[in-house]
Amino acid sequence: MLYSAVPAQQKRADFRAALASGKTLQFPGAFNGVSAKLIQDKGFDGVYVSGAVTSADLGLPDIGLTTLSEMSLRAKQIARLVDVPVLADADTGFGEMLNLARTIQEFEDAGVAGIHIEDQVNPKRCGHLDGKAVVDEHTATQRIASAARARRDSNFVIMARTDIRAVEGLPATLDRIRALEDAGADAIFPEALMSLDEFEAVRAATSLPILANMTEFGKGQLYTKQQLHDVGVNLVIYPVSLLRAAMGAAERALDSLRSHGTLESEVGNMQTRSRLYELLDYEGYNDFDSSIFNFKLSPDQ
Template sequence: MLTAKVSPAEKRQSLRKLLQENRLVRVPGGFSPLVAMLIEQTGFEGVYVSGGALSANMGMPDIGLTTLPEVAGQAAMIAGATSLPAIVDIDTGFGEPINVARTIQTLEQAGLAGCHLEDQSMPKRCGHLDKKQLVSPQEMARKIKAAADAKTDPNFLLIARTDSRAAEGLDAAIDRAKRYLDAGAEMIFPEALADEAEFAVFRKAIDAPLLANMTEFGKSPLLSVATLEAIGYDMAIYPVTALRLAMKAIERGLKAIADNGDQQEVLCDMQTRQELYELLRYEEYNRFDEQIFNFTL
C-alpha cells in the first residue's frame, strides 16, 4: 500500500517488453512521488526523473550540483510510488568510471528501471544551452563500459546521451553514438537535435533504440507522438513539463491572493480535496486503521 506492489525487477521487465511493441514509450517527468502517481493514473508508460527538474525543485540550476545520495534518494521515492518503470538522469555519472559503476548499483538497489549518462564535462549544463564542453569519446566509452559491467540486473536499461550535436555537429554525434553502443549502451539519447529532419537522419544512422527529448523552450521542435513513431523513435521524455505547469499555476494562485486578498478566482484551476485523496488512495489506509478515514466528503 505504501509503495507500488510491482517489484523493481518486474518494472524493468515491463519496460523491456514495452520497447519491443513497436510504439513510442511516453515518459513524462515526475519531480515528486505525487506527480509520478498522477502520471500513472493518466495512463502513461513510464516516469522520468529529470536532473534539471530535481535540481530546480531544490532551488539550484542544472549544472551538476546534485549528489548521488540526493538523486538516488529522490528517485527511489518517485520510483516506489508507482508501478510504472522509472528512468533517472544521472548527468555525468557523479565521477570517474569507478564512480559510475557505484552509481548504477545504487540505482538498481533504489528500484530504478534505467538511467541515462551524458558525455559533458563538469561543470555540465542543460542540454539546450550553448557552449557545452564534452569529454572525449574514449572517456565516455570507459564510463559506459563501467556502467554496463556494474549491472546486476540485465534488464536495467543503460542509455547513453550525447550532447555533441550542438558542440561538434550531427556527424560527430552519430559517430559518438556508435562508439557508445560498442561500449555497452543499449539506447541512445541524441540531445538538442535541430529539426525533424535531423531526428530522421539519426534514426537512419543508428541501429539501436532511440530516445527523443521533447522539452519545451529548447533547441528541438516539439514533435507529436505520431511523428516520432513514424520516424521510428522508441521513447520520448517530457522532462520538465509537469514542473513548468505547476510553477506557472502556483505563480497565478499566489498573485491572485496578493492582488485580491483570497484565492476564489483560481479555485477552478485547483485539484480538489477529493481528487487529491483519491490519488493518494486515502481510503485504502483505512484497512490498517479505521480511525484514519472515518469521515465523508
C-alpha cells in the same frame, strides 16, 4: 498502498520489452511523488526523473550541483510509488569510473528501470544551454562500458546520452552514437537535435532504441508523438513540463492573492481535496488501519 506491488526486476523486464515493442512510449517527468502517481493514473507508459527538475526543487540551477545521494533518493521516492517503469537522469555519472559503478548500483537499489549517462564534461550544463563541452570518445565510451559492467540486473537499462550535436554537429553525433552502441549502451539519447530529419539520421545510424527529449523553451521543436513515431523514436520524455505547468499556476495564484487578498478566483483551477485523496489512496490506508484496529469497547469499559 505504501509501495508498488510490482517488483523492480519486473519493471525492468517490462521496460526492455516495451522499448522493443515498436511502440513510441511517453514518460512525463515527475517533480514529486504525487505527480508520479498522477502520471500513472493518466495511463502513461512510465515516469521520468529529471536532474533539472530535482535541481530546481532544491533551488539550484542545472549545472551539476546535485549529488548522487540527492538524485538516487528522489528516484527511489518516485519508483516505490508507481507500478510503471521509471527512467532516471544520472548526469555524467557523479565521478570517475569507480564512482560511476557505484552510481549504477545506487540507482538499481532505488528501484528504477534504467538511467541515462551523458558525455558532457563534468560539471555539466543543461542540455539546451550554450557553452557545453563534451568529453572525448574514449572517455564517453568508458563511462558506458563501466556502467554496463557494474549493473547486477541484466535488464537494468543503460542509456547513453550524447550532447555532441550542439558542439560538433550531426556527423559527429552519428559517429559518437555508433561508438556508444559498441561500448554496450542499451539505448541512445541524442540531445538537442534540430529537426525530424536529424532523428531519421540517428535512426539509420543505430539499431538501438532512441529517446527524444521534448522540453519546452529548448533548442528543438516540440513534435507530436505520431511525428516522432514516424521517424523511429521509441521513447519520448517531457522532463520539466509538469513542473513548469505547476509553477505557472502557482505564480498566477500568488499574483491573484497579492492583488485581491483571496484565492477565491483560483479555486476552480485547483485540484480538489477529494481528487488528491484519491491519488494518495486515503481509502486504502483507512481500510488497512481499520482492519487492524477495528475493535469496540464493551459496555462496562
